[in-house]
Amino acid sequence: MRKVTTEEKLIRIHDAVVQLMERREATDISMYDVAKECGMATSTVYHHYPNIENLFHNLLDDVFIDFDSLLSKCIDAEHVSHWTDINRMIETAYVNYYNNNPIAKKLILGRHTFTELGHADTENDLILGKEVETIYRQFFDVPQLPQSINVFAISLQVADKIYSLSYRQHGCITPELANEAIRLTESYLQLYIPPICQRSVPITELTH
Structure with missing residues (x-):
């Protein structure tokens, strides 16, 4: 009989959490529940993760990683005619991801008491904010932004607040509240980016 590898065990554990997340909130999931769902001894799950928060953090x-990948894939250069198009493309991609990923939906948008997960999300938004700024500058001559704040990270966090409200009320991000997030983030970014913003390079260079 072939011995199950560590990688295979981790995949089973992760898949079990996804299945549980589709049925429960994060605070209602224990290490015992995960072990039962994936058909392992609880001690085996504890061998890989010291507690449920550590397991959630790993997921x-x-x-x-998916968020970072989304940024590189969601921009359709041929359809970027105004800087607000970039904001709409990014937020639309995140809404689709949230609505199809119970881990992201429940650990980022849902209510729970795992404070380290909130800190990790905030830190990741700071990183993503810098990447978003780079995308904007690839297309437009964005003015110099304040060094003391991460404007695009704040925009991402503002959108998440709306998504969280929608999730808690409806169990998903509705089209109406997704649109509200776009309107709100555009209004915020307009404080720093002028309505008329010249392109940094000709569109033909971006699409070839």
């Missing part, structure tokens, strides 16, 4: 790291 959230995978979400952060």
Whole structure:
């Protein structure tokens, strides 16, 4: 009989959490529940993760990798005619991801008492904010922004607040509240980016 590898065990554990997240809130999931769901001894799950928050944090790291990947894929250069198009493309991609990923939806948008997960999400938003700024500057001559604040990270966090409200009320991000998030983030970014913003490079260079 072939011995189950560590990687296979971790995949089973992670898959079990996803299945549980589809049925429960994060605060209603224990290490025992995870072990039962994946058909392992509880001690085996504890061998890989010291507690449930550590397990959730590990899964959230995978979400952060997905977020980074989304940024590189969601911009359709041929359809960027105004800087607000970038904001709309980014937020639309995140809404679709949240609505199809129970881990992201429940650990980032849901209510729970795992403070370290909130800190990790905030830190990741700071990183993503810098990446978003780079995307904007690839297309437009964005004015110099304040050094003391991360404008685009704040925009991401503002959107998440609306998404969180929608999730808690409806169990998902509704089209109406997704649109409200776009309107709110655009209004905030307009404090720093003028309505008329010249392109940094000709559009033909971005699409070839």
